[in-house]
Amino acid sequence: MSRTKTDEMPATDVASFVHHLQSSKRIVALLGAGISASSGLPTFRGAGGLWRTYDATMLATPEAFEADPGLSWQFYSYRRHMALNANPNRAHLALAELARRNPDFLTLSQNVDGLSPRAGHPPAQLKLLHGSLFDVKCWDQYRCGYIRRNDFTDPIVPALGLPSENEGLPADAQLKEAIQKKKHALVRGADISDVNVQLPSISREDLPHCPQCKKNLLRPGVVWFGESLPGDVMSDVSDWFQQSEQIDLMLVIGTSSKVYPAAGYTQLARAKGARVAVVNMDRGDARELTKRDWFFEGDAATIVPEILK
Ligand code: BV8
Numbered sequence: 001m002s003r004t005k006t007d008e009m010p011a012t013d014v015a016s017f018v019h020h021l022q023s024s025k026r027i028v029a030l031l032g033a034g035i036s037a038s039s040g041l042p043t044f045r046g047a048g049g050l051w052r053t054y055d056a057t058m059l060a061t062p063e064a065f066e067a068d069p070g071l072s073w074q075f076y077s078y079r080r081h082m083a084l085n086a087n088p089n090r091a092h093l094a095l096a097e098l099a100r101r102n103p104d105f106l107t108l109s110q111n112v113d114g115l116s117p118r119a120g121h122p123p124a125q126l127k128l129l130h131g132s133l134f135d136v137k138c139w140d141q142y143r144c145g146y147i148r149r150n151d152f153t154d155p156i157v158p159a160l161g162l163p164s165e166n167e168g169l170p171a172d173a174q175l176k177e178a179i180q181k182k183k184h185a186l187v188r189g190a191d192i193s194d195v196n197v198q199l200p201s202i203s204r205e206d207l208p209h210c211p212q213c214k215k216n217l218l219r220p221g222v223v224w225f226g227e228s229l230p231g232d233v234m235s236d237v238s239d240w241f242q243q244s245e246q247i248d249l250m251l252v253i254g255t256s257s258k259v260y261p262a263a264g265y266t267q268l269a270r271a272k273g274a275r276v277a278v279v280n281m282d283r284g285d286a287r288e289l290t291k292r293d294w295f296f297e298g299d300a301a302t303i304v305p306e307i308l309k
Contacts, residue, residue, distance in 0.1 A: 010278075010289035014307055017277055017294045021308070024248035027102065028240075028269055029095060030262065031109040031116065034254020034280060038301035039086040041113055045256050061224045065139075069217055070202035076220040077160040080133045083113040084154050091253065091304035092119035098308050099125040106240050110255060110262045112222045127233050129262050135221025138210040146212035147221060156218075159206035229261065237265070247274040254300045256285045279303050 011017070021027075033043035058064055065072040096119045099105050107126045109116050112133045116126055136156065138146040155161045208218040223229055241247075250269035257263040266276060277294040278286040286295045296303045 008290050010286075010291065010293040010295040012295055012297075014296075017296075017307055020275060021249060025102070025104050026244045026247045026272075027098070027105040027249045027251070028247060028265070028274070029105070029107045029251035029253060030255060030257075030265055031095075031107060031111055031253050032255020032257075033111060035091050035300045035304070036086070036089070036111055036113050036115050037254065037281075038089045038091070038299055039113075039115055041082055041086050041115075043254075045258070060222070061226060063226075065219055065224075069204065069207055069219075073156075073160055073202065073207055073220075076133060076222070077155050079113075080156070081154050083115070083133055084152060086113070086115065088115045088119035089301040091300040092116050092121070094305040094308045095119070096121040106237075108237060108262065108265055110259060127237050129223070129229050129233060129237075131220075131222040131230065133220060133222060136208065136218045137221045138213060139216040139219050140210075140213065144210060144213040144216060146210050146218075148218075149221070157206060157208050159202045241265075241268055241272070244272055247272040250274040250276045251279070251304075252276060252286075253279045253304060255280075257287065277307070279307075 033041070037043055059072065059075050092115050095107055095116065099107065099122045103125070105125060107116065107121060109126065109128055110130050112128070112130050114132055114134050116128075117123065117132075132149075134151055135147060135149050136151050137148070138144040141147075204217070210216045210218050228234075247269045250266055252266055255263070257266065270276065275292045275294075276289065277296065278289060279296045279298075279300050280286050281298065283295070283297060286297075289295055296307060
């Protein structure tokens with residue numbers, strides 16, 4: 001947290017937060033990878049963060065998919081596998097409960113892991129800003145437009161099955177290590193064929209293909225860097241903000257607030273009067289807080305159910 005004058009330090013006591021929550025009507029939450037950390041899913045930039053080794057801006061892009069769809073699909077198939085084997089935690093459940101209690105509460109999630117929907121969060125009050133690992137769509141949305149939602153098959157095609165556990169290193173570690181080597185090659189723009197990785201390079205015909213146009217590959221239904229957020233989601237969110245005369249509270253849970261336009265919603269809420277409560281393991285990611293706000297340091301899975309009960 002950037003050092004502000006002491007009289008502007010945010011509150012840290014739950015009592016004053018609960019008092020404000022009880023008198024709040026219009027509430028909005030922005031979720032990031034940190035809310036799913038306790039479900040066993042690595043974050044992107046935190047300690048041991050998944051992307052610390054993979055570098056998001058290289059793998060989560062259309063260019064990376066075009067350069068090596070097999071590598072991209074192995075990265076996403078691995079994350080689908082991990083998310084399917086994870087469970088929503090008490091923070092996901094507490095937010096779903098708050099949505100059921102308060103129709104004026106809206107959750108904006110940057111996460112693609114499917115844990116908020118699986119927590120029973122009312123769908124009309126949950127906006128997945130960056131799509132979902134479990135949506136798959138034709139590479140060519142312009143000419144074909146095929147999209148399949150809630151595809152939980154794991155692996156999505158046999159060729160994407162994780163290397164079997166009995167080949168020495170646990171499959172996940174082996175896959176991560178191999179992808180990392182290949183990723184460095186991608187970053188360097190080197191010819192990845194000269195990168196000796198254990199990762200089986202998957203031929204194009206073994207990757208998921210679009211059943212509609214029968215021509216293009218299917219791609220993960222997530223929003224990559226440089227891509228616009230889904231138009232329907234963006235207009236729902238802007239409608240919600242426009243309909244909000246005043247916003248009473250914004251919860252910012254488990255996010256480094258580095259990715260836009262998602263991170264920009266906090267300022268939008270402030271402009272409508274919102275007081276902000278940040279839940280994060282790292283003070284450094286709780287920025288621009290004033291004495292009107294709160295900062296709760298620690299694990300979202302522990303703190304969120306506490307402060308929302
Ligand atoms: C857009 C899906 C415009 C994929 C994700 C050049 C061209 C175009 C745009 C840009 C550009 N340069 C910059 C931009 C903008 C860019 C951007 O913001 N870049 C950043 C890096 C600066 N944004 C975009 O590209 C967006 N699109 O702007 O389009 C446009 C308009 C017209 C035409 C063309 C383009 C699209 C961004 C979406 C990218 N996709 N995900 C995938 O997942 O593979 S983003 C990805 O990062 C995830 O969704 C993730 O959720 C999100 C944000 O990260 P966090 O969730 O915050 O995770 P992180 O690890 O960073 O932090 C975790 C936090 O939790 C930490 O604070 C940690 O302390 C805390 N924590 C850890 N454990 C716990 C915890 N807290 C509590 N409890 C714990 N236990």
